[in-house]
Amino acid sequence: MEYLDYLYYFGVLAILILAIYVVMALLKKITSNRGRDTATTNDIFNSKSNSLFIQEVLPIDQKTKVIIVGRDNVRHVILIGENYSNLI
Known part of the structure; x- marks a missing residue:
């Protein structure tokens, strides 16, 4: 070549x-x-304020925690484990 x-x-x-x-x-x-x-004005992606916060973390055992997360006037309880997480 x-x-x-x-x-x-x-x-x-x-x-x-x-x-x-x-x-x-x-x-x-x-x-x-x-x-x-499909985000609305009430959605977290379009929110003008940075009001997302962790209110409280409660350890259940070494691998499991309950976390209370809030935004504006709404609170969510999340159960977090080693291999899973659940919104309660």
């Missing part, structure tokens, strides 16, 4: 890598924020 053959194959490889990059960038742009399309 000659020098021009190597240059040709390198060019083809560069074009393929560029095409893959462009497709990935387009897919990222199309699918970005897909999960936040």
Whole structure:
């Protein structure tokens, strides 16, 4: 193979890598924020205040805790274990 053959194959490889990059960038742009399309003004994603806080942590044993999390006037109790978590 000659020098021009190597240059040709390198060019083809560069074009393929560029095409893959462009497709990935387009897919990222199309699918970005897909999960936040239905967010309302009362949703945590659109909230103007940073009022999310942990009110209390109660250890049940070494591997299990109960956490009370609050935001504005709403409180949630979360049971967190080693391999699981439950919203109570």
